[in-house]
Amino acid sequence: MLTLIQAEAAISAAKAKASELGITVSISVVDEHGEIIALSRMDGALVISPAFACTKAYTSAVLGMPTHNLQPYAAEDKPYFGINTLLSGKLTTIAGGVPIIVAGVRIGAIGVGGSSDTSQDLQCAQAGVGVFK
Numbered sequence: 001m002l003t004l005i006q007a008e009a010a011i012s013a014a015k016a017k018a019s020e021l022g023i024t025v026s027i028s029v030v031d032e033h034g035e036i037i038a039l040s041r042m043d044g045a046l047v048i049s050p051a052f053a054c055t056k057a058y059t060s061a062v063l064g065m066p067t068h069n070l071q072p073y074a075a076e077d078k079p080y081f082g083i084n085t086l087l088s089g090k091l092t093t094i095a096g097g098v099p100i101i102v103a104g105v106r107i108g109a110i111g112v113g114g115s116s117d118t119s120q121d122l123q124c125a126q127a128g129v130g131v132f133k
Contacts, residue, residue: 002031002100002108007038010100010110010128015042017127018112018120025114025124026053032106034058045114052113056097056121058090061109067097068122096121098129 007029014027024042026049031037034057041050059067070093073080083091095118097111112124 002029002037004037006132007108009131011038011040013131014110014112014124014128015040017124018042018115021115021120021123023115023120023124025112025121026050027124027128028053028057028111029100029108029128030054030057030061030111031108032061034061034109037108042114049114052094052096052121053111055090055092055111056094056113056125057109057111058097059092059109060097060099060111061106063091064099064106066095066099066122067092067111068095068118094118094121096125098122098125100129100132102132 011027018025024045026041029038074093100108110125110128112121115121
């Protein structure tokens, strides 16, 4: 089970990475069902960035994989083409969502949104997941 204390630690690590990169983002930590445990928007982050973070975290939690790993399967003529339109847009292939796996069990995910470079969102999410290692 993913606790609030763990979620807050992951958010702190993601925020630290964002500060190191010189960006402001929003960070969402969800349980294995994609339900929000904690959400934070850094001062100056885009107003819409919490929605990005939550969608990335949800996708990663319920599918059990980083969001950017879905991209090759979501192209036209691929099995997940149009995945971003399923469930009223609750799924995404945009980088920045990473599952949290402890002892081989997926306990949740973290999503980061708001950077103009989604590879930076991914770096922040990976920093957040790093607190579980």
